[in-house]
Amino acid sequence: MSITEARPHLRTVRPGQLFIDGAWADAAEGRTIPNLNPADGTVTTQVAAADPADMQRAVRSARRAFDEGPWPRMSAHERGRVLLRAAELIERDAQEIAFLETIDMGKPISVSSGIDLPFVTQAYRYFGGLAAHLDGATRSTGTPTFAYTLHEPVGVVGAITPFNFPLILSTSKLAPALAAGNTVVHKPAEPTPLTALKMAALLAEAGLPEGVLNVVTGPGPELGQTLVDDPGVDKIAFTGSTAVGQSIIRAAAATLKKVTMELGGKSANILFADADLDRAVDDAFWAAFFNTGQYCMAGTRLLVQRSVLAEVTERLVAQAEAVTPADPLLDTTWFGPIAHQAQYDKVVEYVGIGQAEGARLATGGTAFHNPDQPDGLYWRPTIFTDATPDMRISQEEIFGPVLTVLPFDTEQEAVALANSTKYGLAAGVHTRDAKRAHRVAGALAAGTCWVNTYSQFDPRMPMGGYKHSGYGREFGPESMHNYTQVKSVWMDLRE
Incomplete structure (x- = not known):
């Protein structure tokens, strides 16, 4: 209803x-x-x-x-x-x-x-x-x-x-x-x-x-x-x-x-192989697609340790393909339309850019036709893999439901990749190793860092950016x- x-x-x-x-x-x-x-x-x-x-x-x-x-x-x-x-x-x-x-x-x-x-x-x-x-x-x-x-x-x-x-x-x-x-x-x-x-x-x-x-x-x-x-x-x-x-x-x-x-932001969400994958994958999905990806702190760069890359990607694709964009006034809807035409057009443009750059479109990349609202600005959750850190979809803020997955091997590489954009608004770390969590959180150039969670807010906690994030x-x-x-x-x- x-x-x-x-x-x-x-x-x-x-x-x-x-x-x-x-x-x-x-x-x-x-x-x-x-x-x-x-x-x-x-x-x-x-x-x-x-x-x-x-x-x-x-x-x-x-x-x-x-x-x-x-x-x-x-x-x-x-x-x-x-x-x-x-x-x-x-x-x-x-x-x-x-x-x-x-x-x-x-x-x-x-x-x-x-x-x-x-x-x-x-x-x-x-x-x-x-x-x-x-x-x-x-x-x-x-x-x-x-x-x-x-x-x-x-x-x-x-x-x-x-x-x-x-x-x-x-x-x-x-x-x-x-x-x-x-x-x-x-x-x-x-x-x-x-x-x-x-x-x-x-x-x-x-x-x-x-x-x-x-x-x-x-x-x-x-x-x-x-x-x-x-x-x-x-x-x-x-x-x-x-x-x-x-x-x-x-x-x-x-x-x-x-x-x-x-x-703006292009926040990195780092998923180590020792993370609780059930929780980490779910967090990573909503870090990227909450509010239809129109979220300056969205974790739109998911850095995944190579040993679990295939499993994490498979899970994310399955979760994305299970989402049905729907009327936001329905109590059961969690994924609605893009807010306005100009932003919708920007998402379309960047999906084309990602494909032209050579990234693989793992899922999504197309509009969603809602027969009850044929003129709605609906877009499917979109995931790119086989991307490189220098691609525009890895560096530039898209502000829509588009996630880029990047692999890494070592902790040092993960930190370097996370810090490799001009932005520094937010970041995430998923690991069971408490020492690593503190070490990586301290090394990330971001105003907010979530560990084994994402998108937690309270009016008592400050938020703001490093570098070009303000x-x-x-x-x-x-x-x-x-x-x-x-x-x-x-x-x-x-x-």
């Missing part, structure tokens, strides 16, 4: 407006863009298509709210209470939020409701509690002074988020930024704005003052550039591709904005440092 059959009130999605200065409004020019459901190609609703003037208006609202409004001047306990109330409202409206996430992005409803919503609720509770723990420190200076530090909010934060985890990745920025006392202009991805708009409504209901959060929907490059260039913005928090991140960094230098970047951390207490600046205060104690 689909969620809309069980809960028919969810079938209608209201048109999306801009949320600026605590009020809903159409775009200044009245333009809209259709919001498409990737499962069947239908238009779910129309969403406001802002232009640079709308973005500038949102920045002025956030600037005024920071410079003159109550939010940065509230006690940390008061700010925390608003975020805790937001968590309660997310739980209250969980079915609606999960539905919006699923029809917007194609994420299975079982994932939206069973994984994403509980995580987001927990994150708002975590940062609601953490708000009161932004403590400074006293320092002994050897001088007749009383010296201490203060953590103060950065100011106006421009949050730019991608399409693959719309709700979680907006939370990764909004929750710590608000907890620290900042104001925010949020630019969600053009194809997936629905939960961002819903969260604006819930945070306003929770007690967020006018202008503290502004949400501007519409064409990404134009609006993102306006946000980055605006001198009224103090910081940019971005999740997305490395190429776009680099362009933001260059542009932000003109106004010396602070930036944090959570960028800098700064999201979640955990470390993320609060991205949204504060430190002031040193010296007080003379002489008579």
Whole structure:
């Protein structure tokens, strides 16, 4: 049964407006863009298509709210209470939020409701509690002074988020930024704005003052550039591709904005011959194909010790061929469509590149025709073998359900292969040898390393990249440092 059959009130999605200065409004020019459901190609609703003037208006609202409004001047306990109330409202409206996430992005409803919503609720509770723990420190200076530090909010934060985890990745920025006392202009991805708009409504209901959060929907490059260039913005928090991140960094230098970047990945998942193969193969499969592979930390390079390569590959192929992509609103679906047409086209392109490079297509590599949703963006789980480390499918982020399997012989070779890309977002290690696990985890150039598991997350644990995967951390207490600046205060104690 689909969620809309069980809960028919969810079938209608209201048109999306801009949320600026605590009020809903159409775009200044009245333009809209259709919001498409990737499962069947239908238009779910129309969403406001802002232009640079709308973005500038949102920045002025956030600037005024920071410079003159109550939010940065509230006690940390008061700010925390608003975020805790937001968590309660997310739980209250969980079915609606999960539905919006699923029809917007194609994420299975079982994932939206069973994984994403509980995580987001927990994150708002975590940062609601953490708000009161932004403590400074006293320092002994050897001088007749009383010296201490203060953590103060950065100011106006421009949050730019991608399409693959719309709700979680907006939370990764909004929750710590608000907890620290900042104001925010949020630019969600053009194809997936629905939960961002819903969260604006819930945070306003929770007690967020006018202008503290502004949400501007519409064409990404134009609006993102306006946000980055605006001198009224103090910081940019971005999740997305490395190429776009680099362009933001260059542009932000003109106004010396602070930036944090959570960028691309080509994560290596290392499977040693002594691993528990039943568990390791299952972990490797979902490391690559969770969220239809649209996952910056996906383990899309599986490094397998040569003595078990044939067995592991055979098991993975069997598991992939048992998957049937299906309507993400069905409670039984775990593998849905690709989020939008441009991403689908990119997957098609890279499957062609892999074949042209000489890798062997072990399974998949074709679209999946769902007779109930013939216009859906469905693609079969795809596995390449007989690849080499220098191939583009081994080096470049595809961001779709495509796994490349590479062999290795020794531990040293595995580490070298794992570190042989420009990325360093995540990695995995599967082995029964605890000493090897610690040794290899320490040698991997990656911001997150999972051992005998994959894709474990908690709001208390930071995530972020090395190398071209970016800098700064999201979640955990470390993320609060991205949204504060430190002031040193010296007080003379002489008579």
